[in-house]
Amino acid sequence: MQWKAVYTDGTYLDQIEPSGNKNAYKDIQRDKLKYFELWDKDKRIISLRFFKGQRLIWRRRTILRTGQEKQVIHLIGKQETVNGKNYQGIIAVFEDGRVEVTGKFEEDHPFFKPVVIHEDEGEEWNE
């Protein structure tokens, strides 16, 4: 699966362009992000709408077990702060197409564990 960032001005950024050119996750222009999408070849798996002030997070969470096929879970999240209160939503997209949703990262959850925030992702995802 690959991501696609669709902007408010109608332009977009593909993770991998048809030419094969690759774009980095950190290069997404978050200030004009309208949709963040996951695509499996030519099929759109999920599209997440963003509004001003909402912050994106995406990770490819990989589980490696010796002698077994690796498992990949795409975590897509957004958060915003409204009147000092933090709101989060996290979606897990599995390679078989299964989707699970939670309201926040959870330390003791098998796959909704918190991520390490990157510099380009803005402020910390605090409670």
Added chain:
Amino acid sequence: MSATVSIRRWTGSSGDPTKTDITSINTRANAEDAHSTAGTSNSILIPEAGSNYSYWVNTRLSVDTISGGTVDNIKWYSDGSNGFGTGVTCVGNSADDYVQATGTPGETGDVLNETNNTELTAAPTDVFGFTSASPKSITGSASTTGDVGQFFVYQMVIGTTAGSGATNQETFTWQYDDTSS
């Protein structure tokens, strides 16, 4: 594309260690500082009293390909249930650097503790206490190829009640986040 990350078992001298890719295979913890999938020449002697040990097993992730992203948030865990069999336990913990395993080949490894392995971040504990809900966090991240993060080092502990022959097999898990293009 996702980063290509492999699980490596390190053996040999610290100056020139062998880093065997064990991602798609099993590895045996025997009484020798070597990787094998089915080796029996240096098995661990069942003790008449107390415990004998495997040589400790040094494992670490390696980023083999990556493009414009980061590998981080590394975790290590077990399935939470010791399935090795009667008289067999396994202890381990993270380590900041590589220390070659030592012991008496074909008999026992030296016990894994913070004296014999000074790179351990804490005393070894039952690895089955590290689960998906409560994993061991492995410090480290990488945006380029090469070894990444701390080691996870573990050791089999063989008691007098252990049976002869190979133990049942267990599967340990590495988990990481990746933003590679």
